[in-house]
Amino acid sequence: GAVVSQHPSWVICKSGTSVKIECRSLDFQATTMFWYRQFPKQSLMLMATSNEGSKATYEQGVEKDKFLINHASLTLSTLTVTSAHPEDSSFYICSATPGAEYNEQFFGPGTRLTVL
C-alpha cells in the first residue's frame, strides 16, 4: 500500500513554455502533499506544502507565481512550472502523507524536467 505516482516521469520543453506535473496517491487519501526539487548531487529542497482544499504554503525563496500548486482533491496535487527557463531544469519529486498524526511521507518516482 501507500503508493504515490507522478506524471510525466520526464519532460523536455522549450524555454518560456509551461509544464504541469501531476502527483497522485493511489491507495490512500493524502491530507498533505509536498513538492521537492533536487539538483544533481544535492539534497532534497522543499518547495511547498499543500493541503487539500487550501492554498499551498511556499518555502522562502520559492516564487509562488512561477510554481503554481493545486491540491484539488485528497488524491491529486499538481505543480505547474510557468514560463520555464533552463535554470528550472531539475528533478521534481512529490510526497504525500495520510495525515498529521502519521509522520511517514510516501514519495512519488519523480519527474525530470529539462528546459532547453
Place this chain on the structure above:
Amino acid sequence: GQNIDQPTEMTATEGAIVQINCTYQTSGFNGLFWYQQHAGEAPTFLSYNVLDGLEEKGRFSSFLSRSKGYSYLLLKELQMKDSASYLCAVMDSNYQLIWGAGTKLIIKP
C-alpha cells in the same frame, strides 16, 4: 538555525558492515527518518526513530540518541545494490522534514 550533518561519501566492501552517522540541531523533534535514494530515483523509506534506542529491520538498523542529537544507520552484509545515497531527515516541531545532504555509499567488490 536548523542543521543536519552527515558525511558526504563513504566506501565499503561487499559483505562488510558500514555505519552512517547523522547529527542534528532542530527546533523541536518529532522523529528521525532514514531514506535510501538510488541515482535518478526518488527516496524510499528505510526507518523511523522517535524514541532512543536501536530499531532493527533485516540487514538495516537505525539508532537514535535524542539527548545527543545523534543517529546512525547500520548496514550489514553489504550488497552491491546497497550503493546509493542515504538521507537523514528530522521532523521538527512543525512536522516539517529537515533534510541532510545525504551520504553517498560506494560498495566495492
